[in-house]
Amino acid sequence: DGGITQSPKYLFRKEGQNVTLSCEQNLNHDAMYWYRQDPGQGLRLIYYSQIVNDFQKGDIAEGYSVSREKKESFPLTVTSAQKNPTAFYLCASSTSGWATGELFFGEGSRLTVL
Amino acid sequence: GESVGLHLPTLSVQEGDNSIINCAYSNSASDYFIWYKQESGKGPQFIIDIRSNMDKRQGQRVTVLLNKTVKHLSLQIAATQPGDSAVYFCAEIPPNQAGTALIFGKGTTLSVSS
Numbered sequence: 458d459g460g461i462t463q464s465p466k467y468l469f470r471k472e473g474q475n476v477t478l479s480c481e482q483n484l485n486h487d488a489m490y491w492y493r494q495d496p497g498q499g500l501r502l503i504y505y506s507q508i509v510n511d512f513q514k515g516d517i518a519e520g521y522s523v524s525r526e527k528k529e530s531f532p533l534t535v536t537s538a539q540k541n542p543t544a545f546y547l548c549a550s551s552t553s554g555w556a557t558g559e560l561f562f563g564e565g566s567r568l569t570v571l
Numbered sequence: 572g573e574s575v576g577l578h579l580p581t582l583s584v585q586e587g588d589n590s591i592i593n594c595a596y597s598n599s600a601s602d603y604f605i606w607y608k609q610e611s612g613k614g615p616q617f618i619i620d621i622r623s624n625m626d627k628r629q630g631q632r633v634t635v636l637l638n639k640t641v642k643h644l645s646l647q648i649a650a651t652q653p654g655d656s657a658v659y660f661c662a663e664i665p666p667n668q669a670g671t672a673l674i675f676g677k678g679t680t681l682s683v684s685s
Binding site: 461492497498499500501547549559560561562563564565 | 580605607612613614615616617620660673675676677678
């Protein structure tokens with residue numbers, strides 16, 4: 458089945474550590490996105506990539522980094538510079554050009570900083 | 572800041588009732604809107620979309636209404652079922668933002684009791 462796979466589903470981190478969240482899609486989508494979701498809040502855009510080897514900052518990119526070396530993969534690194542990293546992280550993908558505008562989301566990764 | 576918001580953070584209905592979830596947007600030039608459903612611990616799922624050249628669009632048990640005069644969007648769910656319990660987000664694409672990500676509202680939690 459086609460879809461988006463995020464891993465790990467749950468992750469615990471000590472303060473000062475970098476962690477990398479995995480996102481893989483087999484939908485052949487050009488565009489991929491990372492969102493952060495906090496309790497009672499909407500989704501806020503961290504980074505997005507419209508094509509391999511290219512990505513742009515979203516609204517809350519500080520303390521995060523990404524790479525897009527392959528079309529299928531868009532990993533997100535939460536660095537120690539991120540002051541409040543505990544959150545639910547969602548990866549999504551879409552076809553380019555907003556033909557439908559539909560985003561396909563993964564199941565999310567919940568990061569907790571101890 | 573966010574340009575999409577919701578009137579009520581929570582909505583409780585009885586099974587079989589019709590539900591109406593509302594959303595206000597601030598950018599009158601936005602031309603595309605989507606409703607997503609997010610079940611607990613999962614990623615959002617696309618429900619229905621509407622373009623600004625339409626006032627109404629119907630899906631299976633769901634209807635989206637767009638009132639551009641007052642910049643208001645609503646999602647109507649007919650014969651609400653317990654499985655409809657979730658957080659519902661509206662999202663918009665601001666003008667001239669083709670290829671970039673959606674802007675999400677904060678969400679409305681729908682609770683359906685039997």
